[in-house]
Amino acid sequence: MSALTNRQWRLAARPVGEPKRSDFEFTEAPVPAPAEGQVLLEVQYISLDPAMRGWMNEGRSYIAPVALGEVMRAGAIGRVLESKHPRFAPGDYASGALGVQHYAVVDGKDLAAVDPKLAPLPVHLSTLGMPGFTAYFGLLDIGRPQPGQTVVVSAAAGAVGAVVGQIAKIKGCRAIGIAGGADKCRYVVEELGFDAAIDYKRDDVKQALKAHCPQGIDVYFDNVGGDILEAALARLARSARVVICGAISQYNATAPIKGPSNYLSLLVNRASMTGFVVFDYAPRYAEAAREMAAWMAQGRLKSREHIVAGLENFPQALTMLFTGANFGKLVLQVGKG
Amino acid sequence: MSALTNRQWRLAARPVGEPKRSDFEFTEAPVPAPAEGQVLLEVQYISLDPAMRGWMNEGRSYIAPVALGEVMRAGAIGRVLESKHPRFAPGDYASGALGVQHYAVVDGKDLAAVDPKLAPLPVHLSTLGMPGFTAYFGLLDIGRPQPGQTVVVSAAAGAVGAVVGQIAKIKGCRAIGIAGGADKCRYVVEELGFDAAIDYKRDDVKQALKAHCPQGIDVYFDNVGGDILEAALARLARSARVVICGAISQYNATAPIKGPSNYLSLLVNRASMTGFVVFDYAPRYAEAAREMAAWMAQGRLKSREHIVAGLENFPQALTMLFTGANFGKLVLQVGKG
Numbered sequence: 156m157s158a159l160t161n162r163q164w165r166l167a168a169r170p171v172g173e174p175k176r177s178d179f180e181f182t183e184a185p186v187p188a189p190a191e192g193q194v195l196l197e198v199q200y201i202s203l204d205p206a207m208r209g210w211m212n213e214g215r216s217y218i219a220p221v222a223l224g225e226v227m228r229a230g231a232i233g234r235v236l237e238s239k240h241p242r243f244a245p246g247d248y249a250s251g252a253l254g255v256q257h258y259a260v261v262d263g264k265d266l267a268a269v270d271p272k273l274a275p276l277p278v279h280l281s282t283l284g285m286p287g288f289t290a291y292f293g294l295l296d297i298g299r300p301q302p303g304q305t306v307v308v309s310a311a312a313g314a315v316g317a318v319v320g321q322i323a324k325i326k327g328c329r330a331i332g333i334a335g336g337a338d339k340c341r342y343v344v345e346e347l348g349f350d351a352a353i354d355y356k357r358d359d360v361k362q363a364l365k366a367h368c369p370q371g372i373d374v375y376f377d378n379v380g381g382d383i384l385e386a387a388l389a390r391l392a393r394s395a396r397v398v399i400c401g402a403i404s405q406y407n408a409t410a411p412i413k414g415p416s417n418y419l420s421l422l423v424n425r426a427s428m429t430g431f432v433v434f435d436y437a438p439r440y441a442e443a444a445r446e447m448a449a450w451m452a453q454g455r456l457k458s459r460e461h462i463v464a465g466l467e468n469f470p471q472a473l474t475m476l477f478t479g480a481n482f483g484k485l486v487l488q489v490g491k492g
Numbered sequence: 493m494s495a496l497t498n499r500q501w502r503l504a505a506r507p508v509g510e511p512k513r514s515d516f517e518f519t520e521a522p523v524p525a526p527a528e529g530q531v532l533l534e535v536q537y538i539s540l541d542p543a544m545r546g547w548m549n550e551g552r553s554y555i556a557p558v559a560l561g562e563v564m565r566a567g568a569i570g571r572v573l574e575s576k577h578p579r580f581a582p583g584d585y586a587s588g589a590l591g592v593q594h595y596a597v598v599d600g601k602d603l604a605a606v607d608p609k610l611a612p613l614p615v616h617l618s619t620l621g622m623p624g625f626t627a628y629f630g631l632l633d634i635g636r637p638q639p640g641q642t643v644v645v646s647a648a649a650g651a652v653g654a655v656v657g658q659i660a661k662i663k664g665c666r667a668i669g670i671a672g673g674a675d676k677c678r679y680v681v682e683e684l685g686f687d688a689a690i691d692y693k694r695d696d697v698k699q700a701l702k703a704h705c706p707q708g709i710d711v712y713f714d715n716v717g718g719d720i721l722e723a724a725l726a727r728l729a730r731s732a733r734v735v736i737c738g739a740i741s742q743y744n745a746t747a748p749i750k751g752p753s754n755y756l757s758l759l760v761n762r763a764s765m766t767g768f769v770v771f772d773y774a775p776r777y778a779e780a781a782r783e784m785a786a787w788m789a790q791g792r793l794k795s796r797e798h799i800v801a802g803l804e805n806f807p808q809a810l811t812m813l814f815t816g817a818n819f820g821k822l823v824l825q826v827g828k829g
Contacts, residue, residue, distance in 0.1 A: 414751030
């Protein structure tokens with residue numbers, strides 16, 4: 156094992172605006188042997204997520220920033236090559252914060268077992284992974300939709316949004332998705348079963364929400380912030396819940412972030428706007444995975460991944476998140492498949 | 493009774509920015525006789541409130557706007573002169589939406605009895621009236637402070653803020669007030685018993701909140717919006733509750749309202765921001781009045797009113813709300829006392 160050479164993407168500079176190639180360094184280093192309690196894995200699939208942009212910034216957040224020179228943090232799935240932890244054996248699959256690299260040596264206690272028979276590996280980074288858990292707990296715990304209510308979700312064709320809308324339908328709600336482009340809108344309605352989709356690149360979102368939500372929005376699940384958040388706030392129903400999951404439109408902002416100028420809609424409508432961080436729900440991940448896997452087996456919950464091959468393509472693949480070029484959960488396949 | 497002549501302030505124009513004299517018309521008209529079920533009152537004290545600014549705007553809100561030419565809406569206390577409603581008799585005092593006028597004829601069912609022995613009449617428009625109820629339900633129902641937590645309130649020397657901080661203390665919390673000027677700050681700490689006060693006209697509010705809230709803010713009760721809301725959002729504790737009660741800094745805005753640019757602090761801190769409208773709590777007003785009157789009798793809850801005499805001074809008195817010139821609940825006394 157000592158002959159292995161790692162390839163690693165390290166954070167070289169704190170990005171200003173959208174991350175670019177020169178913010179990262181592609182380096183090589185020998186792979187250390189795992190110590191007692193540790194596991195050596197060959198990374199198979201790496202999850203690319205909007206949250207990674209926040210980890211590149213300095214300053215207090217819900218998690219420490221990635222230090223300059225450090226391997227870029229990422230959730231990933233690996234195959235165990237060598238294990239000094241009793242729960243894992245060579246050939247097992249496991250997920251965890253393995254980083255953007257070819258091999259990872261991590262503590263076994265920080266890994267979660269992955270059952271490749273339950274679903275293809277990339278799905279464990281998507282609907283049965285962090286994005287799925289984010290949708291599940293954000294919608295059900297914070298949004299608390301009731302049957303017959305109207306749920307609106309932005310980035311509806313994305314990994315989180317797609318699950319939000321499908322669970323809303325399973326719970327007897329009307330689901331309206333906001334997505335960019337005719338293909339994504341068609342996918343959301345025809346494949347995922349949303350009641351309607353709004354194309355923010357073509358439609359007047361405010362007008363379209365008025366047309367599709369005649370009784371107002373009971374739950375708005377916000378992945379994007381900016382103008383779309385404002386359009387949704389303008390259409391809240393009495394006692395609406397706004398779930399703040401992210402604000403991808405603002406993550407690369409170099410000017411001050413734009414706050415929702417009509418936040419007083421919360422007052423008029425006796426509504427709430429609540430943030431959450433999925434990691435707080437870790438003790439309940441297994442419960443969510445069980446229920447969502449059952450829905451998938453019944454064909455009521457569909458998952459779509461957008462796979463880019465080649466570890467060396469990390470910086471270019473990452474930018475797809477911010478231009479909306481991916482269609483489904485963006486996953487980087489380490490090998491060329 | 494038919495000889496009575498009413499003096500009335502009517503809305504003559506929709507104000508642009510701060511309301512000015514020419515937005516109102518001071519008119520005279522004969523007072524009609526009360527019909528069956530109605531009560532004729534001589535208005536004694538009129539409550540002047542920031543919310544009145546919102547009622548002057550056109551467009552959907554939690555309550556219909558005042559029409560042009562209509563008597564300006566206001567809560568007030570009157571003495572009954574003539575009653576065709578079984579619950580009221582001449583000489584009784586009652587409160588309701590009597591309007592900015594000398595005499596009012598209203599349905600008895602829309603009036604609440606006022607007991608002048610419980611507290612002086614203006615207190616029934618202040619701590620034992622709408623501002624007190626707003627503080628009581630906003631803090632206890634939406635803010636849900638726990639003993640030992642830190643409660644911050646803006647406009648702390650105002651009718652709502654003063655009650656918020658005092659109830660926070662009664663509930664075993666630390667109370668930090670934000671107010672404008674040394675007099676108000678001294679009053680808040682020395683008279684009302686807040687733990688500290690921040691003078692937004694002199695202090696760097698963000699730095700001062702850092703100093704006074706080392707563990708962060710658990711409940712922020714916002715009466716003002718704007719920069720002070722942003723400063724509070726920047727200092728939230730985990731699971732904080734932001735209570736949106738109003739935004740006086742923004743009510744006269746002619747430019748688009750400024751939304752809180754750091755609203756993503758809600759996400760990082762798993763916090764919520766919730767609006768409410770006190771009218772929803774009408775069925776529980778009596779409960780709140782009973783508890784607050786008891787606190788007042790025990791000397792644990794103090795009330796301060798700023799009384800301007802003379803109905804003819806309405807427009808000038810109203811502007812005091814927006815310049816912060818009043819000190820305590822602003823009340824217009826109809827006669828000259």
